Amino acid sequence: MICIVALIIFSILGIFSATHRQMAKEALDCVFRRVTLRPCNTGFKEKIKSHMVAKLLNRSTFLARAFNRYYEVFAWIFFILMIASTFYVVKGGYNYYLYGSCNGLNQSGFCAFDPKGENNKVTEINASCGIEEKSEKNVSLDGVDLSSFPTKQVGAKDTIVLIGCYECDYTRKAYPDIQKLVREKKTNYIFAHYPAKENTNFLSEVGYCVYKEYGDRFWSFNDYLFTVDKVEIYQSEYINTILKNFDFDISKINDCVNDSATKEAVTNQVNQLRKTHLYGTPTVFINGKAFVGPKPYRVYKSVLNKFIIF
Amino acid sequence: MLDYEKIKKDFLLVSKQIKGKPIVYFDNACMSLKPRQVIDAMNEYYFEFPACSGRSSHKLGEIVTKKVREARQIIAKFINAGEQEIVFTRNTTEAINLLAHTFPWVKGDLVLTTDKEHNSNLIPWQMLVKNKGIRHRVVKSKDDGTFDLEKYKELAKEARLISMVYTSNLDGTTIPAKEIIKIAHENGALVFLDAAQSAPHKKIDAKDLDVDFLAFSGHKMLGPTGTGVFYAKYSLLEKLEPFMVGGDTVEYSTYTKHEMLKAPEKFEAGLQDYAGIIGLGEAVKYLEAVGFDSIKKQEYELNKYITDELSRWPKIKIIGPGDPALRSGIISFYIDGVDMHQFALMLDEMSNIMIRSGQHCVHSWFNDKKIYNSARVSLYFYNSLEEASVFINSLDKIMKII
Ligand SMILES: Cc1ncc(COP(=O)(O)O)c(C=O)c1O
Numbered sequence: 277m278i279c280i281v282a283l284i285i286f287s288i289l290g291i292f293s294a295t296h297r298q299m300a301k302e303a304l305d306c307v308f309r310r311v312t313l314r315p316c317n318t319g320f321k322e323k324i325k326s327h328m329v330a331k332l333l334n335r336s337t338f339l340a341r342a343f344n345r346y347y348e349v350f351a352w353i354f355f356i357l358m359i360a361s362t363f364y365v366v367k368g369g370y371n372y373y374l375y376g377s378c379n380g381l382n383q384s385g386f387c388a389f390d391p392k393g394e395n396n397k398v399t400e401i402n403a404s405c406g407i408e409e410k411s412e413k414n415v416s417l418d419g420v421d422l423s424s425f426p427t428k429q430v431g432a433k434d435t436i437v438l439i440g441c442y443e444c445d446y447t448r449k450a451y452p453d454i455q456k457l458v459r460e461k462k463t464n465y466i467f468a469h470y471p472a473k474e475n476t477n478f479l480s481e482v483g484y485c486v487y488k489e490y491g492d493r494f495w496s497f498n499d500y501l502f503t504v505d506k507v508e509i510y511q512s513e514y515i516n517t518i519l520k521n522f523d524f525d526i527s528k529i530n531d532c533v534n535d536s537a538t539k540e541a542v543t544n545q546v547n548q549l550r551k552t553h554l555y556g557t558p559t560v561f562i563n564g565k566a567f568v569g570p571k572p573y574r575v576y577k578s579v580l581n582k583f584i585i586f
Numbered sequence: 587m588l589d590y591e592k593i594k595k596d597f598l599l600v601s602k603q604i605k606g607k608p609i610v611y612f613d614n615a616c617m618s619l620k621p622r623q624v625i626d627a628m629n630e631y632y633f634e635f636p637a638c639s640g641r642s643s644h645k646l647g648e649i650v651t652k653k654v655r656e657a658r659q660i661i662a663k664f665i666n667a668g669e670q671e672i673v674f675t676r677n678t679t680e681a682i683n684l685l686a687h688t689f690p691w692v693k694g695d696l697v698l699t700t701d702k703e704h705n706s707n708l709i710p711w712q713m714l715v716k717n718k719g720i721r722h723r724v725v726k727s728k729d730d731g732t733f734d735l736e737k738y739k740e741l742a743k744e745a746r747l748i749s750m751v752y753t754s755n756l757d758g759t760t761i762p763a764k765e766i767i768k769i770a771h772e773n774g775a776l777v778f779l780d781a782a783q784s785a786p787h788k789k790i791d792a793k794d795l796d797v798d799f800l801a802f803s804g805h806k807m808l809g810p811t812g813t814g815v816f817y818a819k820y821s822l823l824e825k826l827e828p829f830m831v832g833g834d835t836v837e838y839s840t841y842t843k844h845e846m847l848k849a850p851e852k853f854e855a856g857l858q859d860y861a862g863i864i865g866l867g868e869a870v871k872y873l874e875a876v877g878f879d880s881i882k883k884q885e886y887e888l889n890k891y892i893t894d895e896l897s898r899w900p901k902i903k904i905i906g907p908g909d910p911a912l913r914s915g916i917i918s919f920y921i922d923g924v925d926m927h928q929f930a931l932m933l934d935e936m937s938n939i940m941i942r943s944g945q946h947c948v949h950s951w952f953n954d955k956k957i958y959n960s961a962r963v964s965l966y967f968y969n970s971l972e973e974a975s976v977f978i979n980s981l982d983k984i985m986k987i988i
Binding site: 319322323325326327329330331333334337340341344 | 925927928929931932933934935936983984986987988
C-alpha cells in the first residue's frame with residue numbers, strides 16, 4: 277500500500293530531484309515485490325516507516341508511538357486520499373482540456389491550470405435580466421427564436437451561435453477564435469449582439485440595419501467593430517465615419533436606426549436573447565451547448581472534432 | 587593516551603555534521619574511516635609518480651617500486667612476517683579464495699570452521715565440497731558464544747585445514763588462536779586465520795602464533811578500500827600453485843613455456859593497486875603510532891559504557907558474552923519481534939548514528955539460532971564517549987515506542 281502511495285509521491289517529486297527519482301525506483305520495485313524485507317536487506321516499506329517514525333521521535337514520542345503502532349492505518353488513509361486527489365487532478369485536467377475549467381463546463385471555481393479563471397470571465401449582464409440564479413445549466417437555446425439575427429447558412433450540420441457585445445473585453449477575446457472555428461469547420465453561424473455595455477448599446481440597431489440593408493456585407497463590418505480600438509465605437513459620430521468607409525449609405529442606415537420598427541425589432545431580439553437565461557457575454561452555443569466566457573480555442577473545437585482532439 | 591585533538595584533525599569526518607548534527611560513525615567493522623595521512627599518501631602517488639612498480643626503470647617507476655617495497659616491508663613487519671610472505675589482494679575474501687584455489691586438496695580432506703564464519707570463510711569451502719569432494723565441518727561455540735576447545739580437539743584429529751575467524755564480526759569474540767594452532771599442528775593440520783576483525787584492533791604476531799595462513803583487509807584498519815593481505819609461511823607459499831597468472835608473475839616466457847617468479851610475485855598477477863598498497867602502508871604506520879594499547883583501552887571503555895547502558899532494557903539481548911572485554915569493539919544486539927533494520931534506520935534518521943543491521947554476512951549463524959537479524963555497533967579508537975552517549979540517548983527514545 278505504502279509502496280503505491282510512495283511511488284506516486286516520489287514520481288512527482290522525482291520530476292524535480294534525482295534523489296526522489298531513486299526513491300521512486302525503489303517504490304516501483306516495492307510495488308512489484310522485487311524488494312521485500314529480507315534479513316540482510318531493508319524493505320522499502322520499512323525504510324519509509326523508519327524515516328517517518330524517527331522524524332516524529334525527534335519531536336514527540338507520543339506521535340511517534342502512535343504512528344509506529346497504526347502505521348498501516350495511516351498508510352491506508354494516505355492511500356485513499358491519494359487516490360481521491362489523483363482522481364480529482366485527472367478529472368480537473370480532463371475538464372480543463374475539454375472545457376477550459378477544472379471544474380467542468382462554465383464552472384468558475386478555482387482551477388490550478390487557469391488560476392485567474394480567465395476562461396470563465398464574462399461581462400456580466402445587469403440585474404434587469406434575471407431574478408434567476410446564474411447557472412450555466414439554465415442557459416439554453418430552447419424556445420429561442422434567432423431568425424432575425426445575422427446568419428450565415430451554409431447548410432452545415434453544425435451551428436455556432438455567438439452572443440456578445442462589441443465593447444466587452446471577453447467577447448473581443450473570444451471573437452477571433454469563433455470566426456476561425458466557423459471558417460475551419462465550415463459551420464452555420466449566427467451572431468447576436470447583446471447590449472451589455474451602455475456605450476455601445478446603440479450598435480444593436482446599427483448592426484441590425486446594416487444586416488437588413490446590406491446582407492452579407494454585414495460580416496466584415498462586424499469584424500471591424502470587434503477588432504478596432506474600443507473608444508472608436510463609443511460614439512455615433514465615429515460610427516458614421518466607419519459606415520462611410522464601408523461604403524454604406526449613412527442616411528439610409530440612420531433612417532433605419534431611427535425607425536420605430538427597428539427599435540421594436542431590436543427590443544424583441546433582446547427579449548429572445550434573455551430567454552436563453554444568459555448571464556454574461558460572451559455566450560457561445562455550439563450545436564446548442566452553451567459556453568460562457570472566453571474558452572481556449574481547443575475547447576470550442578473539441579465539440580466539433582470527431583475524436584475530441586482531432 | 588589518545589590525543590583526541592589530533593584525531594579530530596586527522597579524521598575530518600569525526601567533526602563533520604549532516605543536517606546540523608554530528609556524525610556518529612559506529613560501523614567500523616564494515617569499513618573504517620581513513621586518516622588524512624592515508625589519503626595524502628595515495629594522492630601523492632597519483633599526483634607525483636603514477637607509474638608502474640617493478641617493471642619500468644625510469645625515474646617515476648623507480649619511485650613507485652621503492653614506495654611499494656617500503657609499504658610491503660611495513661605491512662609485513664606489522665604482523666611480524668617476512669617481506670616475501672605477504673601477497674597483496676583486494677580484500678580478505680580474495681585472500682581466502684586464493685588459499686582455497688591454490689591449496690593442494692585431496693578428495694576427502696577435512697576443513698574445520700567455527701559456527702560464526704563470515705560468508706567469505708564459508709562459501710569457498712562449500713564450493714570445494716561440491717567441486718573437489720573435500721569435507722567441511724563446523725565447531726559449534728559454547729552457549730556463551732566462546733570457543734569450545736574440547737569439541738575442537740576431537741574434530742581436529744581428522745582435519746587437513748583449520749580455517750577460522752580470529753575475531754568474529756558477529757559478536758567480537760576472539761578464539762584462542764595459539765592453542766588452536768598448537769593442537770592443529772600436533773594433528774598434522776594447517777591453520778588459516780581470518781583476521782579481518784583482528785588486525786585493526788590487536789597486535790598480531792604471525793611468528794609467535796605460528797599460524798600457517800592469515801588474511802586481513804586494509805579498509806577495516808584505516809586503509810584504502812579494496813586492499814587486503816594474504817600471509818603464508820614462506821615454505822608453504824612457495825608450494826602453492828597460483829590460480830591467477832599472467833603479467834608480473836613470470837620470470838620469462840617463450841611461446842610454449844614460462845618460468846614462474848618466486849612468491850609473492852607469482853600471486854600478484856597484473857598491475858597492482860599501488861596507490862592502495864602505499865596507502866595501506868601509511869595506515870599501518872598510523873595504527874602503530876596510536877598503539878594497540880590505547881586502541882584497546884578506548885574500545886573497552888566505550889564498549890563497557892554501552893553494554894552497561896543497554897542492560898537498562900531487559901528486552902535487548904546482546905549476542906555473545908556479557909563481558910565487554912571479550913567482545914573487542916563490537917556490540918551486536920537484537921530484540922525479539924523487532925526488525926533491527928528499522929532500528930538502525932531510525933538511529934540514522936534521528937541523530938546520524940551509523941550502525942549496521944542485518945545478519946552481517948553470517949547468515950548461517952542466524953539461521954541456526956533462528957534469530958531474524960541484529961543491530962551491530964562496531965567501535966574504533968576515534969569514537970568518543972560523547973558519541974556513545976548520543977547513541978544511548980537516541981536508543982532511549984526508540985525504546986519508548988517499541
Ligand atoms: C570476519 C570477517 N571476515 C571476512 C570479511 C570480508 O572482508 P572483505 O569484504 O574485506 O573481503 C569480513 C568483513 O566484514 C569480516 O568481518
